Amino acid sequence: MDLSTVLRWTAERHPRRRAVGGRTPMTYGQWDGHTNQLARAMAELGVRPRERVVLLSTGGEPLASLHLAAQKLGAVSVPLSFRLGPSELAYCISDAEPALVIADDSTSALAQEALASVEAVPWIRSGDPAEATIERLARDQPDGPLDVRVSERDISVMLYTSGTTGRPKGVPRTHSAEFHASVAHLLQSGQSLFDTTLGVMPLFHTMGLRTLIATVVAAGTWVPQTKFDAEEMLDLIAQEEISSLYLVPTVYWSLLRTGRLGEATSVRKLAYAGASMTPTLVKRLVDTLRPESFVNHFGSTEIYTFTVGTDVIAKPGCAGRAGVFSRVRLVEPFPDAPPDAEVAPGEQGQIAVSMGNPDAFAGYWHRPDANTKSIRGGWYFPGDLAVADEDGDLWVTGRVDDMINSGGENIYPDEIEDKLIGCPVISEVVVVGLPDDRWGQAATAFFVPESGTTPDHALTELRSYVREGSGLPSLKRPKRLIAVEEIPKSGAGKILRRRLSSGDYRSLADSDTATDR
Structure with missing residues (x-):
């Protein structure tokens, strides 16, 4: 078709x-x-x-x-x-x-x-x-x-x-x-014929295209929002009686901060993708909207669906299992691992997705080097790490490139970020590894202070939270905390960790590294 x-x-x-x-x-x-x-x-x-x-x-x-x-x-x-x-x-x-x-x-x-x-x-x-x-x-x-x-x-x-x-x-x-x-999206997100959807995700991103084309397949109504504005979005939801939302977590946070999300009574179905969603955000969305369904979609531009977490309410943060057209496995977490080098149950591995998926691409444009790196033996390797639980559902633990080796131990930023975002004086946090003479790499938390909170006060509160409220063992506690005005992101909303690790940021407040050690 x-x-x-x-x-x-x-x-x-x-x-x-x-x-x-x-x-x-x-x-x-x-x-x-x-x-x-x-x-x-x-x-x-x-x-x-x-x-x-x-x-x-x-x-x-x-x-x-x-x-x-x-x-x-x-x-x-x-x-x-x-x-x-x-x-x-x-x-x-x-x-x-x-x-x-x-x-x-x-x-x-x-x-x-x-x-x-x-x-x-x-x-x-x-x-x-x-x-x-x-x-x-x-x-x-x-x-x-x-x-x-x-x-x-x-x-x-x-x-x-x-x-x-x-x-x-x-x-x-x-x-x-x-x-x-698009057919997979309709099935996996629980959408129905004639649903009214919000078209706010950009069309240069796979989420934006999927919302558009899936709505056409299902003869629904696609309601565009040219530029994201939380207040305008809530007005559109009410005026157009939008029934389903497919957004990145940062947009959901923005909607919550208006204090008006409870007005979105027509919304029955929630889905998200593009980044991990913390249990805190899940709970607030569920408490506010009481959705009929709540789905975590995990995929990429190259292959739209890897896995789908079909019940975010029961398993916040879980990436679920292979989508309707997908086949996924976990293999050894080293760069050139073949697709048959599967890890044992319960072990962390890197995700491999079958190129036999009918929504898969066939290879990059003019980039044979990228094909060689990412496609092996008929499987696509996106560079994501995950662990399968006893039910067979995947939990994404980070990326092969994002892993921090600190003092000889491998540390994965996602689990630290999930703990730190619970600190009430910060609105965003990203953990990266910065070069360190003693540790090799020091887990460093870059954070944005909550509106109305000074960087120095936020730094003091976060430092205390790391030690007393995060529940992180000492090995995984960030060695350094840095307040920044914003977390760098791509045009599609993906966090650009490499800009932080390369020093491309302006510090608003910086913890005393020696003290944190």
């Missing part, structure tokens, strides 16, 4: 159903026609099937429509993060070798700066149909299906990884992979 057919068939079944909510509502019949016209406009601008189209936009309906239009043309959508700097954006554009770049009013200056260092690539703005934009060009195009044959084996989209360990890598994904991932 290709995504062009998915939208067309949904529109044939439910032409009058509301497809898009928010400020620019459309029925499925209208959205199908609009995306046909946009696809014809792309073709008029010289884009051919299987060529790549870079989409640089803050999001919302215009970006979603352009993504769907590319599917109808048989072109490859390449949504890029508007949070990238000019040099990183230039690298991605050059690497993708697009036939066209489409930017909006908020990103056109960034696009022009990036394109100045790239071999000539045509570009056009998206936005007001009254101006010289692709929407104006589309307005004069005929409606109706395009005379293009799109195969499920064709590339639908190429996402760029967030680059937490170097330059971003292109991840081409076929129409079949995108469709299977």
Whole structure:
């Protein structure tokens, strides 16, 4: 099944159903026609099937429509993060070798700066149909299906990884992979036909795309929020009667801090991904929303689903077991371990995911070195560590690259972070290993003080909490505490530990390392 057919068939079944909510509502019949016209406009601008189209936009309906239009043309959508700097954006554009770049009013200056260092690539703005934009060009195009044959084996989209360990890598994904991932999402998150979902996660991230495409498959209503704002999100939830949320934990924290989350009475289904969720956050969400279902989704850009924790309420933080199309195993936690080097039950190992999964990618774009590192014997190695409990459910313990060797002992940041976030004077915390003459690496906690708390006071309180309230054994207590204004994150919200470990931060308060030892 290709995504062009998915939208067309949904529109044939439910032409009058509301497809898009928010400020620019459309029925499925209208959205199908609009995306046909946009696809014809792309073709008029010289884009051919299987060529790549870079989409640089803050999001919302215009970006979603352009993504769907590319599917109808048989072109490859390449949504890029508007949070990238000019040099990183230039690298991605050059690497993708697009036939066209489409930017909006908020990103056109960034696009022009990036394109100045790239071999000539045509570009056009998206936005007001009254101006010289692709929407104006589309307005004069005929409606109706395009005379293009799109195969499920064709590339639908190429996402760029967030680059937490170097330059971003292109991840081409076929129409079949995108469709299977979306069906898996519907089954695994407990969504139903005609659900109303919130489209706030960016479309340059797999979570954003999954919410969009899964909603189209299920003939639901997709309600876009172009830029995240907690107060506006709660207004949208109430106005649109949104029934399911699929967000990263930091967004859930922001919603809770408004004090208004209890107003979201239409929300019945919760899901999260992208980072671990602490038991504290789980409890507060459950107490506030009383959801019918609460799911932890664990996967990646390359393979959408590794595992699914289907009952977050019963097992907070558990990654669960393989998804409906997945096969997962734990192997020895060293870099070149083969997929048959499985660890014994109860032992920590690195996750390996079968490439036989129908939502898997086939390899990185122009990166045979990355393929060699991550794909072995028909299995994909994302670099995550986990332990299986007696029920066979996985508990992610960190990443192979994040492991801290302190005094000859291996320490995993996740379990320390889960304890420290319970300190009431901090809002975020990340633990990394910094070079240390005595310990080799010293477990160091970078934290953001809670609003209204001075860095020095937060440091004092956290130091006391580490010793008396965290429950951490002395081996796992951070040797150093550093207050920072913010935790560095990628455009997709992933924590950039390498920036902290490389010294790329400004300290607001720093504990006396010698005292903590």
